[in-house]
Amino acid sequence: xxxxxxxxxxxxxxxxxxxxxxxxxxxxxxxxxxxxxxxxxxxxxxxxxxxxxxxxxxxxxxxxxxxxxxxxxxxxxxxxxxxxxxxxxxxxxxxxxxxxxxxxxxxxxxxxxxxxxxxxxxxxxxxxxxxxxxxxxxxxxxxxxxxxxxxxxxxxxxxxxxxxxxxxxxxxxxxxxxxxxxxxxxxxxxxxxxxxxxxxxxxxxxxxxxxxxxxxxxxxxxxxxxxxxxxxxxxxxxxxxxxxxxxxxxxxxxxxxxxxxxxxxxxxxxxxxxxxxxxxxxxxxxxxxxxxxxxxxxxxxxxxxxxxxxxxxxxxxxxxxxxxxxxxxxxxxxxxxxxxxxxxxxxxxxxxxxxxxxxxxxxxxxxxxxxxxxxxxxxxxxxxxxxxxxxxxxxxxxxxxxxxxxxxxxxxxxxxxxxxxxxxxxxxxxxxxxxxxxxxxxxxxxxxxxxxxxxxxxxxxxxxxxxxxxxxxxxxxxxxxxxxxxx
Amino acid sequence: xxxxxxxxxxxxxxxxxxxxxxxxxxxxxxxxxxxxxxxxxxxxxxxxxxxxxxxxxxxxxxxxxxxxxxxxxxxxxxxxxxxxxxxxxxxxxxxxxxxxxxxxxxxxxxxxxxxxxxxxxxxxxxxxxxxxxxxxxxxxxxxxxxxxxxxxxxxxxxxxxxxxxxxxxxxxxxxxxxxxxxxxxxxxxxxxxxxxxxxxxxxxxxxxxxxxxxxxxxxxxxxxxxxxxxxxxxxxxxxxxxxxxxxxxxxxxxxxxxxxxxxxxxxxxxxxxxxxxxxxxxxxxxxxxxxxxxxxxxxxxxxxxxxxxxxxxxxxxxxxxxxxxxxxxxxxxxxxxxxxxxxxxxxxxxxxxxxxxxxxxxxxxxxxxxxxxxxxxxxxxxxxxxxxxxxxxxxxxxxxxxxxxxxxxxxxxxxxxxxxxxxxxxxxxxxxxxxxxxxxxxx
Numbered sequence: 001x002x003x004x005x006x007x008x009x010x011x012x013x014x015x016x017x018x019x020x021x022x023x024x025x026x027x028x029x030x031x032x033x034x035x036x037x038x039x040x041x042x043x044x045x046x047x048x049x050x051x052x053x054x055x056x057x058x059x060x061x062x063x064x065x066x067x068x069x070x071x072x073x074x075x076x077x078x079x080x081x082x083x084x085x086x087x088x089x090x091x092x093x094x095x096x097x098x099x100x101x102x103x104x105x106x107x108x109x110x111x112x113x114x115x116x117x118x119x120x121x122x123x124x125x126x127x128x129x130x131x132x133x134x135x136x137x138x139x140x141x142x143x144x145x146x147x148x149x150x151x152x153x154x155x156x157x158x159x160x161x162x163x164x165x166x167x168x169x170x171x172x173x174x175x176x177x178x179x180x181x182x183x184x185x186x187x188x189x190x191x192x193x194x195x196x197x198x199x200x201x202x203x204x205x206x207x208x209x210x211x212x213x214x215x216x217x218x219x220x221x222x223x224x225x226x227x228x229x230x231x232x233x234x235x236x237x238x239x240x241x242x243x244x245x246x247x248x249x250x251x252x253x254x255x256x257x258x259x260x261x262x263x264x265x266x267x268x269x270x271x272x273x274x275x276x277x278x279x280x281x282x283x284x285x286x287x288x289x290x291x292x293x294x295x296x297x298x299x300x301x302x303x304x305x306x307x308x309x310x311x312x313x314x315x316x317x318x319x320x321x322x323x324x325x326x327x328x329x330x331x332x333x334x335x336x337x338x339x340x341x342x343x344x345x346x347x348x349x350x351x352x353x354x355x356x357x358x359x360x361x362x363x364x365x366x367x368x369x370x371x372x373x374x375x376x377x378x379x380x381x382x383x384x385x386x387x388x389x390x391x392x393x394x395x396x397x398x399x400x401x402x403x404x405x406x407x408x409x410x411x412x413x414x415x416x417x418x419x420x421x422x423x424x425x426x427x428x429x430x431x432x433x434x435x436x437x438x439x440x441x442x443x444x445x446x447x448x449x450x451x452x453x454x455x456x457x458x459x460x461x462x463x464x465x466x467x468x469x470x471x472x473x474x475x476x477x478x479x480x481x482x483x484x485x486x487x
Numbered sequence: 488x489x490x491x492x493x494x495x496x497x498x499x500x501x502x503x504x505x506x507x508x509x510x511x512x513x514x515x516x517x518x519x520x521x522x523x524x525x526x527x528x529x530x531x532x533x534x535x536x537x538x539x540x541x542x543x544x545x546x547x548x549x550x551x552x553x554x555x556x557x558x559x560x561x562x563x564x565x566x567x568x569x570x571x572x573x574x575x576x577x578x579x580x581x582x583x584x585x586x587x588x589x590x591x592x593x594x595x596x597x598x599x600x601x602x603x604x605x606x607x608x609x610x611x612x613x614x615x616x617x618x619x620x621x622x623x624x625x626x627x628x629x630x631x632x633x634x635x636x637x638x639x640x641x642x643x644x645x646x647x648x649x650x651x652x653x654x655x656x657x658x659x660x661x662x663x664x665x666x667x668x669x670x671x672x673x674x675x676x677x678x679x680x681x682x683x684x685x686x687x688x689x690x691x692x693x694x695x696x697x698x699x700x701x702x703x704x705x706x707x708x709x710x711x712x713x714x715x716x717x718x719x720x721x722x723x724x725x726x727x728x729x730x731x732x733x734x735x736x737x738x739x740x741x742x743x744x745x746x747x748x749x750x751x752x753x754x755x756x757x758x759x760x761x762x763x764x765x766x767x768x769x770x771x772x773x774x775x776x777x778x779x780x781x782x783x784x785x786x787x788x789x790x791x792x793x794x795x796x797x798x799x800x801x802x803x804x805x806x807x808x809x810x811x812x813x814x815x816x817x818x819x820x821x822x823x824x825x826x827x828x829x830x831x832x833x834x835x836x837x838x839x840x841x842x843x844x845x846x847x848x849x850x851x852x853x854x855x856x857x858x859x860x861x862x863x864x865x866x867x868x869x870x871x872x873x874x875x876x877x878x879x880x881x882x883x884x885x886x887x888x889x890x891x892x893x894x895x896x897x898x899x900x901x902x903x904x905x906x907x908x909x910x911x912x913x914x915x916x917x918x919x920x921x922x923x924x925x926x927x928x929x930x
Contacts, residue, residue, distance in 0.1 A: 064772075194821040198735060204727035205736075208748040208795075211788050215759060218766030274521045281518025298525050301532075303912065305849025307883045308536065308905050311890055315898055316535045348528045355525070379507055381514035402754070409756025411852035416890060436758050440855050443765065461762045465755065472754040 003063055006165060010055045010172050014048035017176050021047030021183050029185040038190035046182075046189045049196050050175035055168050062167070066160045070153060077149045091450075092146070099142055099150035100157070102131040120147065219465060222458035229452040235459060241422035241433075243442065243453045251456045253463060255422040259432035263343045263418060264407035266428060270347025272400055275354025280384055282355070283362045295359075302352035306412040313337075313345040313417030325429055333429035335419070340428045342418035346410055350403045357402065361395035361479075362388060394478050401475035405468040411436040435460050536905055543903025546684035546699065547639040547647045549610060549673070553586040554632045555622060566626040576615040579622075583607055583614060583637075591669065594676050599665050608662050609670065609679075611638035611699045639679060641699040641896040643670055647681050650895065687903060691865045692885065698896035701889070703904050705864040709779050709879030710848060712868075716783025716875070717790055717847050722840050724787075725794030726829075732795075733802040734824050753792035760789050761853030769857060776858040777878035785857060786847040793846060797839025801832040834926030841919040845912050851883040859884040860891075882908050 025043035029035035036043070075093055103120075106112045111133075120127060127142040142150075183189070227235070230251060238252020278298060282291050318336025325333040325340075333340075365388050373383040389396070419431025420441065442457040449455070500508070557564065559581060560574055584603040591598060591606075598606060607614075614637040622629060642662035645651035653664040673679045690702020728745075736742040764785035768774045774781050805828050813823040854860070864880035880888065882904060889901035 067773075190819065194819060197821055198731075201727045201731035201735065204724045205731045205745050207724055207728065207791065208745055208752060211752060211763070211791070212748045214767050215755065215763045218763055218771075219759075222766060274524050277518045277521030278525055281515070281522060285515060285518060294522050294526070297529060298522070301525065301529055303845070303916065304532070305851065305883060305908065305912070307849065307851040307886055308532070308909070310851075311886070311901055311905060312532055312535060314890060315539070315902075316531075348525075348532070351525050351528070379511045381511045382507070384514070405754060405756075409758065411756070411758045411855075412887070415852075415855075416887075436756065436852070439758055439762070440852070443762075443856050444858075444860065449770065458762065458766075461759055465759050468754065468756055468759075469751060472751060476750065 003059060003164075006059060006168050007056070010052055010059075010168065013172050013176060014052040017047035017051045017179065018044035021045075021180060024180060024183045025185065025187070025189070028183070036185050037188050038193075042189040042193050043183050043187070045193045046187075047176060047179040049193060050179040051172050052175075053196070054175050055172035058171050059164070059168050062160075062164050066157075066164070070156045070160065073156065074149050074153045077145070077152055079145055095138065095142075096146055096149045096153060098138060099127070099131070099146060100153045102138075103150065103154060106130065118151070120151075215465065219458055219462040222455055223462045225450075226452060226455035226459045229455065235456070239424060241438070243456070249453055251452065253435070253460065255424050256433060256435045256438055256460070257463075258424050259339065259414075259418065259422065260408055260434040260436070262339050262428065262432060263346065263414060263434060264404055266339065266343025267346035267350055267407045268400065268404060270344060271350035271354050271403060274347075275351045275403075276358055276396065278351070279355040279358035279362060280389075283359050284380060284384055284388070295356075298355055299352045301348065302356075304349075306349065306410065309345050309349050310412040310416035313341050313413055317341050317345055318417060321429075332427070335431060337417055337419035337431050338429050339418060339432050342414045343428070345417055346407055346413050349410070349413065350406060353406060354399060354403050357399035358392070358396050361392045361399065364395070365391045394481065398475040398479035401471050401478070405471035405475070408471070409436065409464060409468050411440060415440055435464050439464070536902060536909070539899065540902030540904075540906040542648045542899045543687050543906075544684055545648075545681045546687065547644040547679060547681050548636045549639050549643075549679050550634060550636050551583070551586045551590060551678075552632050553582050553618060553635050555618075555629050556582060557630045560622060560629050561626075566629070568623065568626065571623055571626055574619070576619050579615040579618045580604065580607060582618065583610060590673070590678055594672050594678075596669065596672060599669070606669075608640060609643055609666060611640050611697060613638060613693070613697055613700045636682075638699045641697070641894065642666075643679070644699055645896055646670060647674075647679075648899070650899070687900070688907065691867065692863050692880065692888075693865065694863060695892055695894065698892075698894050698900060701897070701900050703882060703885055703900075703907060705867055706880040706882050706885035706904075707907070708868060708874065709782075709859075709864065710881040710883075712779035712874045712879070713783040713786060713881055714844055714848060716780055717786045717844060718840070720784070720787040721790045721794050721843065722836075725791050725840075725843075726798055726836060728791075729795050729798035729802060730824055730829070733799050734828065735820070749792050749795055752788075753796065756852075757789060757850055758852045758856070760785050761856030763788070764853055764857045775876055775878065777862055777880075778876050779879050779881070780875040781857050782854055782859060782881060783875075785853045786850060789850065789853065790843040790847045793843040794836075794840055797842070798832070798836045801835025801839065802828060804835065805831045831928070834922055834928075838919045838923045841915050841922070845915040845919075848915070849883055849908060849912060851887055854881055854884045855887070860888050862888075882911075 022040050022044035025036055026033065026040055033040050071093060074096065078092055078096075103112075103117050107114055107117055111130075127147065128138050131138060131142075235251055235253055237254065238250055239254050240250040240252050241255045243249040243251060278294075282295055286294065314336065318338070318341045321338070321341055321344075322333055322336050323329060325331075327334075369387055369391060370383055373387045378386065414434045414437045418433055418437060420433055420437070421431050422433045422438070423430065425432065439457045439460050442454055442460075559578060561571060563570055581603075584607055587606040587609065588598050588603060600606060614635075617637060618635065621633070621635070639647075640662065642651050642656070642659065643666070646667055651662075653667055656662055656664050656667065670679055686700075686704075687702045688707075689704035690700070691705040692702065693700035732742065732745065736745075764781060768781045768784055769776055774784075809827055809831065810823050813827045814820070818826065858878070859880050862878060862880060864878075864885065868874040868877055868879060886901045886904040886908065889897040889904065
C-alpha cells in the first residue's frame with residue numbers, strides 16, 4: 001500500500017474510532033452522559049487520537065528513514081571501480097534510483113510483466129532505450145552492476161513497503177483497541193485528550209528550533225564537504241574570486257565581503273541620518289496630523305517587496321546616476337550597476353526600518369527627563385541632542401546594528417543593482433558584488449552539487465548566517481539592556 | 488553722554504539666544520528635510536513603477552482579413568482533424584503574407600520589399616499559431632475570409648510606446664524604418680491600434696524572443712498555490728506555537744530556547760531560508776524542483792515568526808478576567824483557551840496572518856534557489872495536484888526573470904508585473920486594516 005493510501009486508511013480507522021468510542025462510553029453508563037467523567041466527545045477523541053497519532057508518526061519516520069537505509073545497503077553492491085570519490089558515488093546512486101523507478105514504471109504501465117523485469121539482462125535488452133520509451137531519460141547506458149543494484153533496490157523497497165504497511169496498520173489497530181478497552185464511564189478521557197493536545201502544541205512550538213537546526217545542519221554539512229575539496233585558508237583569506245566550472249577556480253571570500261560591507265556602509269549612510277532625523281522630528285516636533293500621515297507613508301517603503309527595489313535600482317537609479325557621474329557627466333561611472341546604485345536604493349529601503357525602531361526607542365525615554373531639561377531652560381533641539389539622544393543611544397545603536405544585518409543579508413537589490421564582478425576597489429561607482437549575490441549565482445547555474453563551485457555557496461551562506469546572527473544577538477542584547485533601565 | 492551700559496532685556500534677544508534659536512530652527516529644518524526626502528523617494532519609486540508599467544497593460548494589435556485558403560490548409564478537402572494538424576505554423580505564413588499585401592493595397596500602397604515575408608515582421612511570430620489554433624477549432628471556416636486581431640511584433644509595439652524610433656532601428660535585424668512608414672499609414676487607417684491587453688494579466692510567459700506574448704497569469708497561479716501552502720501550514724502551526732508559549736509554557740530553559748530561536752529566525756536573511764529549502768526539501772527529501780509546494784514550505788518557515796509574534800500579541804491582549812471567569816465555572820485550562828481566549832483573539836490573529844502572507848507573496852530571494860527562475864512558465868497547471876507539484880514560477884520570480892532578459896521590451900513587462908504584485912499586496916493590507924478596524928476590541 002502506498003503511503004497516501006495508508007494515511008487514508010488510518011484516517012478512516014480513527015474516524016470510526018471516534019463514533020465507536022463515544023457510543024461505548026455512553027452505553028457503559030446506560031446512555032446517561034451525566035455519569036461520565038468527561039463529555040462524550042472526549043471519549044471519541046481519545047480513541048481517534050490513539051489510533052491516529054502513533055501510526056502516523058511511525059509512517060512519517062519510516063518514509064524518511066527507509067530510503068536512507070536502502071541507499072546505504074545498496075551502495076555496497078556497487079564495485080569500487082565504478083566511482084572515484086563520494087561525489088561520483090552519489091551520481092551512480094542516482095542512476096540506480098532512476099533505473100529502479102523506471103522499471104517500476106514499466107510494470108505499472110503494463111509494458112512488461114513483473115517476471116520479465118526480473119529476468120532482464122543488460123546483454124540482451126537495451127534497457128536505456130526501453131526506459132526512454134517510458135519517459136525516463138538516463139545519462140548513460142545501463143551496466144550490469146547498475147542493473148543488479150537497481151534490482152536489489154527494488155526488492156528491498158518492496159520488502160520495506162510490506163513491513164511498513166503491516167507495522168502501521170498494526171500500530172493503528174493496537175492503539176484503537178487499547179483505547180476502546182480503556183473506555184468506560186470512570187475513564188478520565190478529557191485529561192488524556194488534553195495531554196495529547198498539549199504535546200501537539202509543544203511540537204508546533206518546537207518547529208522554530210527544528211528550523212534553526214535545519215538551517216545550521218544543512219549549512220554545516222555542505223560547508224564541511226566544501227572544505228574537503230577546497231582549502232579553508234584560501235577561502236577565508238583569498239583575494240580573488242573567479243569561479244570556473246571547469247575546475248581550478250579561485251574562491252576567496254574577501255572581495256565579496258568587501259562588496260557587502262561597502263554597499264551596506266553606503267546604505268546606512270543614507271538610511272541612518274534620514275531615518276533618525278525623521279524619527280526625532282515625528283516624535284518630538286510633529287503635530288498629531290503630520291504624524292498620522294507621514295508615519296504610515298514612510299512605512300509604506302517597508303512594505304514594498306525587495307524585487308521592486310531591485311528593479312528600481314537597475315532601471316531607474318542606475319541610469320540616473322550614469323547620467324550624472326557617467327561619460328556625459330563627471331566620467332567616474334561606466335555602467336548603471338555599481339556599489340552606489342545598490343547602496344542608495346538599499347538605504348531607501350532601510351529608512352522606515354531605522355525610523356520606526358528609533359521612534360519606539362525615543363518614545364520610551366521618560367517624559368520626566370524632557371521636563372527636567374525644559375525646566376533648566378534648554379530649547380527643544382538642545383533637549384533632543386543633549387538629553388534624549390544620549391539616553392536613547394544604546395537603543396539607537398541596536399537599531400542601526402539590526403539595519404546593518406538587514407543590509408548585509410539583502411539579496412534582490414544587489415543581484416539586480418550591484419553588478420557581478422568581484423573586486424577590491426575603493427571607487428563606489430564601480431560594479432562590485434556581494435556574498436548574497438554570489439550565493440544566488442553559484443546555486444542557480446547548472447553545476448552539480450558536488451563541485452566546489454556550487455558547494456562554496458553553502459560556505460558563503462554559513463558566513464552570512466554567522467555574521468547576521470552575531471549582529472542580531474549583539475543588537476538585541478543592547479536593546480534589552482537599555483529597555484530595563486527605564487522600566 | 489556716552490557708554491551706556493549694555494543691559495540685556497527680556498524683550499530684545501541677545502546674541503547667544505539668537506544663536507540658540509537659529510540652531511533650533513536648523514534642527515527642525517533637518518527633521519523636515521529628512522521626512523521630505525523619505526517621501527520624495529516614495530513618490531519617485533511609485534511614479535517610476537506607474538510610468539514604466541502601465542504600458543504593459545496595452546498592446547498593439549493588427550486587425551487583418553485573412554482568407555483561409557482551402558488549397559493551403561486542407562488539400563484533401565475532408566476536414567479531417569488529423570490532416571489539418573499536419574499543416575504546421577509555417578504553412579500559415581503565406582496566408583498572413585497575402586493578407587498583409589491585400590491590406591496595404593487597400594490603403595493604396597505597394598509592398599516595398601522584394602519578398603513578401605519581410606512584411607510579416609510587422610506581426611508577432613505567434614500570429615501564425617493563432618491562425619492555426621483557430622482553424623483547428625473551427626475546421627468549417629476553411630475557405631472563408633475571417634477577421635483576426637493579431638499581435639503586432641514587439642518592435643512595432645515599441646514604436647507605438649515610443650520605445651523604438653527610426654534611429655534605433657538603423658541596425659536592427661527585426662524591423663526596418665521602412666516598416667515604420669507602413670505602420671504610420673496603417674495606424675491612420677485604424678488597422679494597427681493599441682488596445683487593452685488582457686492576456687498580460689491572465690496569459691502565460693513566452694520565450695525570450697516574443698515579449699509581446701508574455702503574460703503573468705501562470706506565475707500568478709503559482710503564487711496562488713504557494714500562498715495556499717503557506718496558509719495551510721503557517722496558520723495552524725503558528726497559532727498552536729503561540730498558544731503554547733503564551734498560555735501554557737512556564738519559564739524554563741526549553742521555552743527560553745524557543746523564544747530565542749523565534750526572534751532570531753525573524754532576522755535571518757531570506758536567502759538563507761532558500762539554502763535551507765534547497766538542502767532539505769530538494770536535496771534531502773527529493774521534492775520536485777521549482778514546485779509551488781516547495782516554495783510554499785520555505786515561505787512557511789519564513790512567515791512563521793511573523794505570525795507567532797502577532798498571534799502572541801493578540802492573545803496577550805485578551806484580559807485575564809475572561810480566563811478567570813471560564814476557569815471559575817469549571818472549564819479546564821485547554822477549554823478556556825480554545826473556547827474563550829482563542830475566539831476573542833481571532834481578529835488579531837487573522838490580521839497578522841494576512842500581513843505575513845503579504846510579506847511571503849513579495850519574497851523573491853529564496854525562490855531563486857529552489858529553481859523558480861530560469862524556467863519559462865508557459866503552461867497552466869493541469870489540475871490541483873499538478874498545481875502544487877509541477878514546476879511553475881511565482882509573481883516575484885517572474886518579474887526577476889523578465890528583468891534579467893536582454894530585450895528591453897521585457898522591462899515594461901517586469902514593471903507591469905510589479906503593478907499587479909503591488910495591487911495584490913495593497914488589497915491584502917487593506918483587508919487586514921479593515922479587519923482590525925471592524926473587530927478590534929478595547930477591553
